[in-house]
Amino acid sequence: MDQFAVGLAIGVSYAMVLFLIAAGLSMTWGLMGIINLSHGTVFMVGGYVSLTVAELTDNFILGLLAGTVAAGIVGLIIERTTISRLYKQFLDQILVTYGFVYIISNATLWVWGPHAKPPYVPELLSGAISIGHLDFPVHRLAIIVSGLLLAGALWWLQERTKFGAIVRAGMDDAEMTGGLGINLRPVIIIAFFFGSMVAGFGGAIGLPVLGGVYTWLGIDILWVAIIVCIVGGMGSIQGALGGALIIGIIDTFGKMYFPQLAMFTSYLVAIVILLVRPRGLFGRKV
Amino acid sequence: MLTKERLFRFAPYIVIALFLVLWPPFAGSALVGLLTKIIIFGLLAMTLDFVNGFCGLWSFCQGALFGVAAYTTGILINKFDVSSFWITAPTAVLMSVLVACLFGFVALRVSALYFLVITFALGQLVYSTALKWTPITGGSNGLGGIPYPDFGFPISWSYISYYYLVLVICVICFLLLYRIIKSPFGLSIQGIRENEIRMRLLGYNTWMLKYISFIIGGLFAGVAGILYIHYNAAIAPTQVGVATSGLVWFIIIIGGAGTLWGALLGSAIVALLQYYISIFTPERWPIVFGACFVLAVMFLRGGIFPRLRNLWAKVSQP
Amino acid sequence: MSVLKVENLSQSFGGLKVLQGVSFSLEAGEKVGLIGPNGAGKTTLLNVLCGLTPPIAGQIYLDGHEVTHLSPDRRVALGLGRSFQINTLFLNISLLDNVLLAVHGTKGTRFQMLRSIAAYRDIHAEAQELLEKVGLWEKRGFRITDLAYGQQRQVEILLALASKPKLLLLDEPSSGLSSGETAQLIDIIRNLPKEVTLFFAAHDMDLVFALADRVVVLYYGQIIAQGTPEEIRTNPKVREIYLGTGGRNA
Numbered sequence: 122m123d124q125f126a127v128g129l130a131i132g133v134s135y136a137m138v139l140f141l142i143a144a145g146l147s148m149t150w151g152l153m154g155i156i157n158l159s160h161g162t163v164f165m166v167g168g169y170v171s172l173t174v175a176e177l178t179d180n181f182i183l184g185l186l187a188g189t190v191a192a193g194i195v196g197l198i199i200e201r202t203t204i205s206r207l208y209k210q211f212l213d214q215i216l217v218t219y220g221f222v223y224i225i226s227n228a229t230l231w232v233w234g235p236h237a238k239p240p241y242v243p244e245l246l247s248g249a250i251s252i253g254h255l256d257f258p259v260h261r262l263a264i265i266v267s268g269l270l271l272a273g274a275l276w277w278l279q280e281r282t283k284f285g286a287i288v289r290a291g292m293d294d295a296e297m298t299g300g301l302g303i304n305l306r307p308v309i310i311i312a313f314f315f316g317s318m319v320a321g322f323g324g325a326i327g328l329p330v331l332g333g334v335y336t337w338l339g340i341d342i343l344w345v346a347i348i349v350c351i352v353g354g355m356g357s358i359q360g361a362l363g364g365a366l367i368i369g370i371i372d373t374f375g376k377m378y379f380p381q382l383a384m385f386t387s388y389l390v391a392i393v394i395l396l397v398r399p400r401g402l403f404g405r406k407v
Numbered sequence: 408m409l410t411k412e413r414l415f416r417f418a419p420y421i422v423i424a425l426f427l428v429l430w431p432p433f434a435g436s437a438l439v440g441l442l443t444k445i446i447i448f449g450l451l452a453m454t455l456d457f458v459n460g461f462c463g464l465w466s467f468c469q470g471a472l473f474g475v476a477a478y479t480t481g482i483l484i485n486k487f488d489v490s491s492f493w494i495t496a497p498t499a500v501l502m503s504v505l506v507a508c509l510f511g512f513v514a515l516r517v518s519a520l521y522f523l524v525i526t527f528a529l530g531q532l533v534y535s536t537a538l539k540w541t542p543i544t545g546g547s548n549g550l551g552g553i554p555y556p557d558f559g560f561p562i563s564w565s566y567i568s569y570y571y572l573v574l575v576i577c578v579i580c581f582l583l584l585y586r587i588i589k590s591p592f593g594l595s596i597q598g599i600r601e602n603e604i605r606m607r608l609l610g611y612n613t614w615m616l617k618y619i620s621f622i623i624g625g626l627f628a629g630v631a632g633i634l635y636i637h638y639n640a641a642i643a644p645t646q647v648g649v650a651t652s653g654l655v656w657f658i659i660i661i662g663g664a665g666t667l668w669g670a671l672l673g674s675a676i677v678a679l680l681q682y683y684i685s686i687f688t689p690e691r692w693p694i695v696f697g698a699c700f701v702l703a704v705m706f707l708r709g710g711i712f713p714r715l716r717n718l719w720a721k722v723s724q725p
Numbered sequence: 726m727s728v729l730k731v732e733n734l735s736q737s738f739g740g741l742k743v744l745q746g747v748s749f750s751l752e753a754g755e756k757v758g759l760i761g762p763n764g765a766g767k768t769t770l771l772n773v774l775c776g777l778t779p780p781i782a783g784q785i786y787l788d789g790h791e792v793t794h795l796s797p798d799r800r801v802a803l804g805l806g807r808s809f810q811i812n813t814l815f816l817n818i819s820l821l822d823n824v825l826l827a828v829h830g831t832k833g834t835r836f837q838m839l840r841s842i843a844a845y846r847d848i849h850a851e852a853q854e855l856l857e858k859v860g861l862w863e864k865r866g867f868r869i870t871d872l873a874y875g876q877q878r879q880v881e882i883l884l885a886l887a888s889k890p891k892l893l894l895l896d897e898p899s900s901g902l903s904s905g906e907t908a909q910l911i912d913i914i915r916n917l918p919k920e921v922t923l924f925f926a927a928h929d930m931d932l933v934f935a936l937a938d939r940v941v942v943l944y945y946g947q948i949i950a951q952g953t954p955e956e957i958r959t960n961p962k963v964r965e966i967y968l969g970t971g972g973r974n975a
Contacts, residue, residue, distance in 0.1 A: 156524065203701060211520065212465060216660070216704045219653060223697030231691065344531065347524065388532050395525055396516055591829055591845070592838040594818075598826045601815035608775060609830035610801035610888060 127255045128377055129370065134261035136369025137268025138330050141323025142342060143349040143361040144275060145196075145316025151292040151356025152312055154211050158218040159199055160320060161343025162225035167192035167321025168334040169233055172241055181243035185325045192321020193314050195225065200313040205306070222340060230336045237335035240328035260329045267326060271319065276358045288312060292356045345372075348391040354401025363403045415723050427574060436566050443570045443638050445671075445678045450577045451631040451651075452658040452670035457584055458624035460664030461593065462617060463600030465523040467652045468510060468530035472625040474647020475533060476503040476632030481550035481642050482543055492556040500629040506533070507625025511618050527649065534648035549643030553636050573634050580627055584667060587623070596620050657696070660703045663710025672712045726789045728753050728892050728922045729774070734783035736766075736773055736946075743769045744780070744946040751892070756914075756923040758933040758954070761943035762966060767926040768810060770943065771894050774924075775807045776800050787892065802831060806890030810897040810926075812877050814869045814884070821865035823880060824852040827887030855883050858913060875906045882910065886917075893917075895925035899932050911935050942966075 142164045149157045171188025175181050203217045242260055249256035279285040290298045291305045298305060328334060331342075345368065353364020368387065375386055394401065414421075427446075431439050455469045476499040483489040483498060514525045537544045544550065555564035562568065587593050598606045599613050606613050636642050654677070655670075662673020684695050727750040736744040743766045751757055759767050772778050774785060776797035785793045787803050795803075815823045825842065828851045829835045842848075856862040859879045861872075869877060878901055885893060898914075899907045907929070914923065914936055927933050933940060933954060940957040942950040950960050957963055 154520065156520070203705060206705065212523070213704050213708065215520075215523065216656065217701050219656075220697045220700030220704065223693040223700065225697075227691065227693035227697070231694075351524070385532070385535065388528050388535070391528055392513060392525060395521055395528075396513065399517060399521060586841070587838045589841045589843070590838045591835045591840075591842050594822060594826060594842055595829070595835060597818055597822075598815050601817055602813055604777065605809075605813045605815065605884070606826070606830075607777075607797040608801060608807050609827050609884065610798050611830055611835065612796075612798050 124255065127257055128374055130257055130265075131261065132370035132373035133366065134264045134268075135330055135373055136365045137264050138323050138327030139345060139349050139369050140268055140272060140362050140365035141327065142320045142346045143353070143365050144272075144358060145313075145320045146346050147350045147353075147355045147357070147361045148288070148312050148316045150350060152288060152309060153204075153214070155204075155214045155218070156347065157199075158215060158343060159221035159225060159339075160196075160218075160317070161341075161346060162222055162229070162339030163192045163196050163199075163317045164320040164324040164342060164346075165229060165334060165339035166195050166225065167324030168328050168331075168338070169229055169238070169324075170321075171325030172238055172328065172334060173233075175241045175243075181241065184241065185322065188325030189318050189322040192324060193318035196317020196320075197310070197314045200310060204313070205310070222343075226336055226339055229339075233334075233336075235336060237333045239333045240331075242329055258329070264326055264330060271322070272358060272362050275319070279358050284308070284311075345387065348387050350401070351391050351394050352401055354403045357403060360401055360403040364401065367402075412723075416720070418723075419719060431567055431570055439566050439570050440638075441678055441682060443566070443573050445674045446573055446577050447631055447634045447638060448655070448658065448678070449671035449674035450580055450634070451628055452655040452662070452674055453581065453584060453667055454624040454627045454631070455655045456659050456664055456667055456670045457588075457627070458621055460659060460666070460669075461588060461600065462596040462620040464617060464621060465519055466514075466526045466621070466624065467523055467649070467656075468526040468533070469624065469628050469655050470647055470649065470651030470653075471530035471533035472503045472507055472510075472628040473632040473635070473651060474537065474642070475506045476500060476629035477636040477642045477647065478537060478544060478550070478632075479503075480633050480636050481545075481553055484553055485545075485550050486543060490554075490557045492558050496556075496633050499633050500626060503625050503629025503632065504622060507622045507628075511621035511625070515614060515617055515621070527652075530649060530652050534644055537644040537647055544644075547644060549641060549646075551641040553640045553642075556637050569638065573638065576630065576634060580630055581667065584627065588667065592616070592619075657700050657703070659710070660700070661707060661710060663712035663714075666710070666712050666716075668716075669710045669712035672715075673710065676711070727751060727786070728755075728788060729924070730784075730786040731774070732784045732786075734770070734773060734780050734785065736769055736778070736780045742946055744773065747783070747943075747946070747948055749941055749948060749951065751922050751924060753891075753922055754919050756936050756938050757925075758937035758940045759924060759926040759943060760928070760930075760933060760940060760957075764945075765943040766946040767943055768896055769946075771807065771896050771924075771926060775805060775894060801888060801890075804891030805894065806885040806888050806892070807894040808881050808885040808896060808898060810900060812874075812881050814877060814880060816869045818868070819865065820856070820861060820867050820869060820872065820880065821852060823869060824855055824865075824883065824887060825849070827884040828852050828855070831888045851887070855887060859883060859909070875902055878902055879906070879910070882913070886913075890921070892922045892924065895923070897926055897928060899927070899929050907932065 142160065146157060146160045149155060149160075167188040170191040171184040174187035175184025178184070199218070199221055204214050207213045207217065247259065249258045250262070279289065287298065287303055287305075287308055290303070291308060295305060331338065349361065349364040349368050351364070352367055353362070354360035371390075372387065427442070431442065451469060451473055455466060458464045458466050458469070479499040479502040480495045483495045489495060510526065510529045514522050514529065517525060537549070538547055555569055556572070595606065595611055596616055598611070599616055603613050658673035658677055659670055660673070661676055662671070663669025680695070680699070681692060684692050729751040731750065732748050734744055734747040735742070747770065759770070761767055769778070773780050776792070776795060779794055783793070784791060787800065787805065790803060792800055792803065815826065825848060828848050832848070834845065853862060856865055861876060861879065864872065864876070869880065872880070882895065882898055885895065899910055902910060911932070917923070923936070925936070937954055940952060940954050941948055942957060942963055944966055950957060950963055952960070
């Protein structure tokens with residue numbers, strides 16, 4: 122029973138990290154109709170930058186901020202130089218993000234080298250609390266808490282603010298929204314920037330969960346994030362959170378009890394959902 | 408029909424054909440090896456051109472279908488001691504076709520964007536099977552020590568003779584694909600690309616047509632896979648995943664989709680680019696590749712081949 | 726047996742009832758106009774009839790065969806043809822290729838993979854005949870995007886005619902055409918074989934009077950009147966809808 126509880130808790134903390142990367146992916150998917158394949162590398166940049174800054178300044182919070190901002194900037198550069206110029210050419214936009222995966226992955230390889238870097242865990246968050254016979258790391262608890270707080274904040278942004286309303290309208294019917302005199306372009310840019318920052322934050326704070334950063338992290342985690350969006354449905358915070366929880370928990374228990382099948386099951390789940398319910402469990406009507 | 412004007416118009420093609428046929432015995436092994444690789448990947452890129460440039464399907468799994476045939480050949484030779492080309496080749500192509508039948512059936516249930524995602528996912532399934540099923544596929548090391556094809560009668564294989572085999576097979580494939588494009592079926596898949604709803608209201612079963620073209624793409628991708636493993640003497644998981652599927656996208660974007668020739672031109676450009684960049688900075692090749700990919704999508708959409716063709720048409724008309 | 730029989734057809738989109746209990750039939754050779762204000766459901770009715778969207782209730786019979794859930798391409802094989810309100814053409818291929826595709830759609834040889842399409846002389850002859858009808862044979866090498874709008878509209882109708890349908894569904898055929906082009910369109914339709922049944926949605930009353938033997942009026946998804954053009958013109962309910970005058974105060 123203890124093992125189950127700890128497994129569940131680990132699954133939820135992993136889910137929070139997935140949520141942080143899926144949120145931005147889901148937003149651009151819902152708002153612009155494109156899958157930003159470079160989003161995973163943006164997440165990874167957040168991890169690398171936060172790690173380096175934290176190690177240099179011995180300050181975890183500073184590292185966190187640096188990672189978040191760096192990721193946001195990378196995302197913004199991608200949007201401004203390419204995506205915005207390919208207005209409405211969805212499939213071309215996806216191809217362009219694919220090109221950026223190569224550029225950013227190799228750039229991080231160039232700067233930080235091929236070896237995986239272990240995470241930086243500050244004094245405050247090290248150590249563990251005990252649940253029954255087993256120990257549960259404090260930093261994972263911190264991830265869960267901050268993830269939930271951020272989810273709450275983003276949900277509030279989505280449901281209770283004018284900005285959120287415009288985003289939701291833009292997702293439902295971009296032309297109509299434009300017809301009402303609302304300029305969607307700055308909204309798209311902000312959503313892109315914001316989504317990248319959230320991913321960067323996830324990369325920074327999620328390092329202990331993922332075991333560190335390495336060059337292929339951007340690509341590996343992207344696929345999981347896509348599955349999260351497919352399962353949960355794209356275009357909403359609740360979709361990203363729901364999908365993340367499902368995938369995070371299934372994946373953790375899968376690794377605990379059926380390690381061989383881990384990779385397979387996630388691909389199969391995605392394919393099944395795409396066939397049976399393309400808009401995902403909590404998604405907007407596609 | 409062999410007028411002077413026609414000869415002049417087709418001159419570039421004739422020159423290239425002569426080069427491909429006559430030069431290799433005088434060229435070094437590096438150049439011949441490069442040419443072999445260019446032709447093989449040109450064929451693979453043509454399958455993507457067929458499926459996307461002509462039929463409009465956003466397939467991200469041509470690399471996987473290529474890999475299925477390559478691995479089948481490798482497994483038959485290494486694990487089951489079956490070396491006869493007359494058995495390995497048809498089996499490998501059959502496997503590619505079967506996998507294409509399965510993938511196509513699944514992927515065609517959804518619309519364009521999701522088609523891309525599903526074929527991406529299916530391609531990844533092939534990659535992870537190759538990676539994990541170590542007893543059969545050799546795991547992350549893949550399969551090695553694959554010899555040149557065994558036809559049953561003695562052939563003195565060298566990089567030159569294998570090059571000619573590849574050339575002959577690819578020319579046959581190119582002619583077949585060309586024939587299909589010019590046929591009623593070929594026109595109807597272009598109609599689907601342009602306006603699927605209209606095609607349905609003209610009496611075409613568009614689902615079936617898309618399915619068949621996807622399978623044809625898989626068949627020829629399998630041929631490319633067989634040619635590759637005998638050329639490379641080995642196959643590894645990284646060569647059958649998204650990297651290859653993405654590479655052929657790059658090739659037809661740079662070369663030009665919807666032209667078949669563009670695939671060959673794009674393949675040559677990419678191979679030469681990779682060769683020269685690797686001399687200076689082999690580690691930075693992905694950045695160059697990624698940057699060129701982005702630039703090609705932004706500024707070279709339509710590819711180089713159509714531009715060259717138009718240029719030559721203007722130049723050759725007095 | 727009627728060429729087309731529609732019983733109790735209903736369709737709704739997300740709670741909005743677009744068609745409610747629509748029933749009517751068309752006999753061979755009839756030319757019937759479908760009129761009604763914007764949003765009445767004319768295009769939806771045509772979409773359901775040709776199979777692009779399945780109805781939530783009701784039946785459709787083509788020549789006695791039930792086709793309610795049959796796919797569009799099978800209905801075309803049974804003799805249905807349709808043109809669209811917005812040009813639905815193959816933009817990036819030549820005009821000739823557009824027409825070849827249309828002519829070939831109901832022929833068995835369309836699955837051929839190894840013979841060049843240029844070898845099919847009879848298909849080319851049919852295509853030439855069609856293009857000469859509207860004087861566009863000289864432009865056969867042009868891409869659709871290089872043709873004028875009126876010409877594109879003519880091609881739109883031509884594609885529907887190519888399969889020599891028994892039942893021809895036209896959606897606002899004269900929209901965007903000049904009066905000269907409209908006259909030419911009327912000519913083409915009048916010259917169709919007598920057995921061809923025509924069902925066309927229109928806003929242009931002149932077109933309706935020129936072509937229709939009978940008119941069906943659709944209002945908010947329901948048929949509120951049927952009759953000859955003269956009868957419909959003087960029908961008080963119809964006048965009310967179009968002119969908005971209150972019945973009593975007219």
